[in-house]
Amino acid sequence: MGDIAHDEVSFYSNAEDYWKEVPATVDGMLGGYGSISIIDINGSKDFLRKFLGVKHFKMSSSSGSNNTEGEGKTGTRCALDCGAGIGRITKRLLLPLFSTVDLVDVTQEFLDKAKIHLGEDSKRVGNYFCSGLQDFAPENGHYDVIWIQWVIGHLTDEHLVKFLQRCQKALRPNGLIVIKDNVSYEGVVPDEVDSSICRDLAIVRSLVAKAGLRIIHEEQQMNFPKEIYQVHTLALR
Numbered sequence: 001m002g003d004i005a006h007d008e009v010s011f012y013s014n015a016e017d018y019w020k021e022v023p024a025t026v027d028g029m030l031g032g033y034g035s036i037s038i039i040d041i042n043g044s045k046d047f048l049r050k051f052l053g054v055k056h057f058k059m060s061s062s063s064g065s066n067n068t069e070g071e072g073k074t075g076t077r078c079a080l081d082c083g084a085g086i087g088r089i090t091k092r093l094l095l096p097l098f099s100t101v102d103l104v105d106v107t108q109e110f111l112d113k114a115k116i117h118l119g120e121d122s123k124r125v126g127n128y129f130c131s132g133l134q135d136f137a138p139e140n141g142h143y144d145v146i147w148i149q150w151v152i153g154h155l156t157d158e159h160l161v162k163f164l165q166r167c168q169k170a171l172r173p174n175g176l177i178v179i180k181d182n183v184s185y186e187g188v189v190p191d192e193v194d195s196s197i198c199r200d201l202a203i204v205r206s207l208v209a210k211a212g213l214r215i216i217h218e219e220q221q222m223n224f225p226k227e228i229y230q231v232h233t234l235a236l237r
C-alpha cells in the first residue's frame with residue numbers, strides 16, 4: 001500500500017519537475033514537433049465544426065448537416081483548455097470560436113507565458129488556474145467545451161475517471177468534453193522521461209465508460225509523422 005501511494009506521489013512530482021525544465025514554446029509543448037501544430041489545430045477545427053453552431057467556419061454547401069448524430073448544437077460561450085501549457089490550443093482553436101476561455105495547467109511558468117503568447121486576445125481569457133487536473137474541479141454547469149489534449153497520460157486511471165466525472169458536471173446543456181491524445185498499439189506504455197503513460201484506445205474507451213460518459217464521435221488525426229504515436233480525438237458527453 002505504502003509503495004503504491006509513494007509511486008503515485010512520485011508519478012506526479014516527477015512530471016511537474018520535468019515540465020518545469022521544458023522551454024515555454026510551441027516546440028516545448030510538442031516535444032520538438034512544433035511543426036505539426038498547424039496540422040493538429042486544423043484537424044481539431046474540423047472535428048469541432050461537427051458540433052458547434054456555424055460561427056467562424058464556412059460550411060461547404062455539399063457538407064449537409066454540421067451536427068453529429070442530430071444532437072443539439074454545442075454553444076460557443078465558454079471553453080476550458082486542460083493541460084493548456086502556454087495556450088497553443090487556446091490561441092489558435094478555442095479563442096477564435098468561444099467568447100471566453102479558461103486555462104488550467106500544473107506549470108505556473110507556462111500560464112505566465114500564455115498571457116504573453118495570447119497577445120490582445122488574452123483579454124478574453126477568464127481564468128488561469130494553476131492546478132494538477134487530479135485536484136481540479138471545474139465550475140459546475142459552466143463550459144460548452146472542455147478540451148483535454150496531450151495530458152491524460154499524466155493522470156492515473158482513478159484520477160482520470162474522477163476528473164472526467166467532474167468535467168461532465170461542469171458542462172452546459174449540449175456541452176462536450178474532447179480528449180485528444182496519443183494512443184499506444186497495445187496496453188500501457190510508460191514514459192520514464194516525462195513521467196507519463198500512453199494507453200491503448202480500448203483502455204481509454206473503458207475509462208471513459210467507467211466515468212459514465214458516452215463517446216459520441218471518434219476520429220484519428222491524420223497526416224502526423226509516421227514515427228510518433230497515433231493520435232485519436234474523442235467527443236464525450
Ligand SMILES: C[S@@+](CC[C@H](N)C(=O)[O-])C[C@H]1O[C@@H](n2cnc3c(N)ncnc32)[C@H](O)[C@@H]1O
Nearest residue numbers: 019029083085088105106107132133149150154
Ligand atoms: C504535452 S504538453 C501539452 C500542452 C497543450 N495541451 C498542447 O497541446 O499544446 C503537456 C502539458 O500538461 C501539463 N501537465 C502535466 N501534468 C499535469 C497535470 N497533472 N495536471 C495538469 N497539467 C499537467 C504540462 O505542464 C504541459 O503544459
